[in-house]
Amino acid sequence: MFRKLHSNRDPRDTLFRELKKEFSVYFGKAESGITASLRRYPKQAYGAMVVLMLVSLVLSFTIFRHREPAVSVTPAITSVQPGKPTEMLSPVSSGFGQILRTTFTLRQTLELKQQIDTLLTKRSLTAADSTRLATALDRLQHLQQSITIKP
Template identity: 45%
Template sequence: MQKEFGTYFAIAGNAIKSLTIAYPKFIFGCMVVLMLVSLVLSFTVFRHPEKAAATVVTKVSPVEDGFSQILRTTGNIRETMQLKQLVDSLTAKKQLSGRDSILLDSALSRLAEIHQSLK
């Protein structure tokens, strides 16, 4: 790679070096101007407004929210107990049929979903 493009990089490097030696104040001024433009743009154009207006707060009574959470948790516990009983009865069998395997797989998947929702 250096054999192919090395001469071009050397020519470009020498040209940039000669420009910086010939016009150092101009190069410094350009750098300062570009930094100021970047500063102005970063605080104006490229600023991302916060999405506070997008969030809508609905007023829910804490009592209603608490009761609905209790009912949801109770339902999850009841379903978990039923699924555990189903899994225990299926694992007690010596050999599972195709239907039993599907039931066991779906019960374990549902138990994993309930476990994830509790986290």
């Protein structure tokens, strides 16, 4: 039931090697076809690249341009509190706010876990230690619920 399984596979056979072995024919044909067409029509390929860059330039300054006024991106840390919505901030600021909230929650979680670990390594707990342990576990559970509830 608990026998060790031995594999006789070659250690040089990896996923990348197998994929390369399987699809190298198709990639080789595509590479040779593209190379042949670029050698046959170099001016047209260069012209197509220049046209595509110009189209990209025009599109980036016309259609894809954001017309919203620039909003300062430096949110105050005190205004971003865990659990409070940030409707007043721009999408970038709310993203930073979410990152700050997550960092704050992670830092608190790590501190609570360290505190719990130090309390659990003690040989015997006093009444104050038991209260501190119960409070830390409750706070850790609350943080876990606040993380899992968010979409």
